[in-house]
Amino acid sequence: MYIGQQLHFGLFIYPGGHHIAAWRHPDAASEQVTELDYFRRCALACERGKFDSLFVGDALAARESRGRVVGEVAINNLDPVSVCAAVASVTEHLGVVATLSTSFHEPFLIAAKFATLDHLSGGRAGWNVVTTSQDQAAANFGREPHMEKSLRYERAQEFVDVVRALWDAGERPIAHRGRFFQVEGSLGLPRPPQGRPVLVQAGGSPPGRAFAASIGEAIFTAPTTLPEAQAFRADIHALMAACGRRPETVKILPGFSPILGSTMAEAQRKEVELDELVHPRVGTWMMSEYLKFPLYDLSPDAPVPAADVRAANPDLSPAAGAFLDRCVREALTIAHGGRILARSRTHQSFVGTPETLADHMQTWLTQGGCDGFNLLPAWFPAELDLFVDEAVPILQRRGIYRHDYAGPTLRSHLGLAVPEPVLAAA
Amino acid sequence: MILTASFPSADTPPAITLAHYRALITGVAHAGLDAALFVRSPGPATPMLDGAPLIAALASVPVGIGLGASVPLDHTEPFHLARAFAAIDRLTGGRSAVIVDLTAGVERAAQFGHVAPPDDPDARAVECLETTAKLWDSWEDDAILVDRPGGLFTNPDRIHRINHEGMYFTVRGPLNAPRPLQGWPVIIVPVASAESRSFAAQFADVALIAPTTRDAAQSACAAIREQVAGHGRRLQAIRILVDLVPILGATTAEAQRRADAIGQHGSALQFVGTPSQLRTMMREWDAVGACDGFNLLPHDPPVDFGLLATLPHTPDAAGMTLRDRLRLPRPVNRYAA
Structure with a gap:
């Protein structure tokens, strides 16, 4: 049997669907997007499809157009940590990745949130580390708009250092004195089951890429062509080498929005x-x-x-x-x-049959364009079910996708080791 | 009579598993109680298990009881608090409660990264909760349409900026999540000082008090109700529960043996006896209006709740919000025309 590279899948969940108008489709579960059962159905589909994780994005302002909420689009995701906690409680293997911005939080509470999530899920938590530049979000936190971009990443780097130190120290206190943060004390909790929840990043700009290469264990990206994807992946691997990291310690997952039909005509x-x-x-x-x-x-x-x-x-x-x-x-x-x-903001959208989709994904995988995909179904849950039930079995038969989970934690799904704690001298 | 159970974060088990907490709240529901409250223990070194994701994870347990979590109100941004509980209240089907923690940021200032706590943490907490409530109200109850043919998911006329500019917070809004099912989650305030009593009188749906005698309970209740009236609130708008450590046994002798082994911990009122003796005592307090119910702080939840479950009680009702269960009014939306 051919044992080579294997695809990894994450689900990017979104109320209604990733196509901006898909909530109007008769098959979209648009009335249920704030209910536990909506998340349960999607999560169980992910687990049936042996996905690594379910990912929840974040926004810190309503979507407005000229001072009024845009009524023609579905609502934002509910609070990511709450959704992830609920999803973890109805699944056994699926990782849960919540987005939280370093720009509008403080490290101590974030460390506590993700330690809690990792403990309760038995080692399935991930944190998508983002910085926020949106002026509308600043207006909800009494801040001046636009922290300069490089400063945002400097702050984010120190933020992550503090959070990792708090996780690593477990019940022992840390003493951090840095440029942006002073933190003395401990979470009073045992070290999380994964050592550290998995860090996910999605930086596209040069400082964003450097940050992703420094801390990211899974990286979301949005190339639309294979050469772009190859160049991005090579760039990240080179930047990682400069930080002393090996390329197999990251999974690069382009966004991918499939519209599937049993024939090409049906998909179109x-x-x-x-x-x-x-x-x-x-x-x-x-x-x-x-x-x-x-x-x-x-x-x-x-x-x-x-x-x-x-x-x-x-x-x-x-x-x-x-x-x-x-x-x-x-x-x-x-x-x-x-x-x-x-269709999918600027993520790659794909229209075709399960067979042509499998061909496409296999090409991207074997040609060094990716380690898998972050899936953005056009609507939920029907289009997710279609991918899981029609495309996943083809990928499994081709030997490029797992038949079952190899372990219980998100790190085990991603093939990542539990990091050694870095403990400052007490 | 209202009965809740509190679980302090100091009792976080060494192996933190969802199975442990599932069993805990299932026991609470079987004992006929109304809510399980996950309360931060005071002190700078207690475990920082975050109660908000904990109760979100317990939303899927098939029980109908309310679920409360402590929030460090003196160290929280209103937008984050409003957003988290808008989600949790929906995910739990309207069974969530915010337990106001007024001292976390003071006791843990160094961890939160403060060189010093805010000058007036109580004033900050008051403004934080007021602003949070505005954000919950920023979506009217009928803001979600899901009108497929008309192409409108929400009605923009029913979603409002709050334009809050205060001493501690400047928040434009609106929130980017629909109003909680209960309007606002139930607001629970543990009363331990003049400041927290004043806070409870202004905002609490449920106040938790810790008198050690029935007379003390009566006067504490009267003091809170007087302040409630002073804020122009109706007296029926608040429920006052007395902290009680139940040490139960199938017989009085067995209960006494447990009590001797446990000893007196802390200052909370203890009750030693059988479940039916406990019920009699509660009814006596209720009859003289000493309180609206009790907040139980069990030493050994499986034992005490197992014994309580042997008493006849109305089965745990599903599909009811916590406000309905406690017969609390639903907050009127300040922005509704």
Whole structure:
């Protein structure tokens, strides 16, 4: 039997679905998105599909357009740690990864939250470490907008150092005096079952990549082509080497949004059906938010005013910059760009059959584009079930995906060792 | 009569498993109680098990009781608190309670990274809870539409910025989560000082008091009710529960043997006797209006709750919110037209 590289899957859960308008689809469980049973159904599908983890994103502000909540889109995820705790309680193997921002929290309570989650789940917790630049979020915490980006990562690095020290020390006190934080004391809890909950990162900018290479054990990314994915993975591996880390201590997981049909024609019909559910106002709002440029006064059929967007935003994120290039290259209208963003923001979307999907994933895996995927189903739970029940068995037959879990912890699913504690001299 | 059970974080077991906590709350439900409360123990070195994810993880246990968790109110951002309990209240089907912890940030200032605690932690806590409640109200109860043909998931006219600018917090809002099923989670305030009594009088749905005699309970209740009225609240808006350590036995002699072995711990009121003697005592307190119920602090939960379960009681009701169970009013939304 061929034993080579194996795919890893995480589920990125989202109320309604990852297609912005999919909540309108008759099969989407849109009425249930705040109920325990919604999360239970999705979590059980992940476990049936032997996924590593279920991942919950975060947002610290309502989605607004010109001072009003956008009514045409589903709500944000519920509080990630609460959802992860609930999911862990209805599963036995599945890892649970919660997003929390270092920009609007303090290390002590975060260390306590994830230690609690890791203990209660028997070693299945992960923390997606993010920094937040969104001005709307700052307004909910009485902060000045825009902590300068490199400073955000410096603070985040020290934040993670403090949290790791608190986990490592267990019931013993630490004394940390740094540039951003002074912390003396202990969690008063035993070291978490995984030693440290798994650290997940998704930085795309140069300081973000350096941070991911320094601390990330799983990295989410959003390339849309294989060469982009290969270049990103090679870059991360090189940056890791510079930090003294080996490449097998990370899993790189591009976002991937599948729309599956039993035939190509059926899958394409689904895609068209979803596109038609996108309200034009939503397309314009998504484009304005993503490009950080108000397009509301323009016709949806107008071309994307790329020059004006660039002039107003000299430091667009790399992903947004690449998307803007694409709008120019393909002469896209605002409405067309909006429909692309509606599918999965700028994550890779895939339309096809389970067989063609398996071919595609196998190529990316064997050509060094990824270690697996973070799945963004168009809607929940039906499209997730379709992937698990139709695509996973094909990947298993091809010998590139596990038939069962090898251990009980998220670290064991990811093939990561329990880190040695780094203990400061007491 | 209302009965709750408190589990202090000091009793966190060495092996922290969900199975342990599941068994604990199943015992509470079988004993006919109304809620299980996970309370932070005072002191700078007690285990920092976070009660919020704990009760979220217990949402799936098939019992109908309420679930409460301590929140360090003097060290919490309103947006985080509102967001976490908006989720927990939904996940538990409206069975959540916030237990107000007014001293964590003072006792643990060094851990939280404060060189010194806030100048006036109580004022900060008051503003924190007021702001949190505004955020819970920022979504009216009918804000979620899920109107597929009309293309509206939410009704923007029913979601409001709060524009709070206070001494300690500046929060624009709205929250990015729907209002808790109960409007607000049940607010529980342990009363241990003049400050916490004043806090309870303003905000508590449930106040926990620790008198050692029935007369002391009566006067403590009267003092709180007077302050409640002073804040313009209706007296029925608050439930006052007395902390009680039950040391039970199938016979009086057995209970006494347990009591001798345990000794007196702390200052809380103890009751030594059989389950039916306990019930008689509670009814006597109730008859003279000494309190609205009791908050039990068992030494050995499986033993004491196992014995309590032998008494006849109404079976644990499912599908009821904690406010319904405690017959507490649902908070009126300040933003509703």
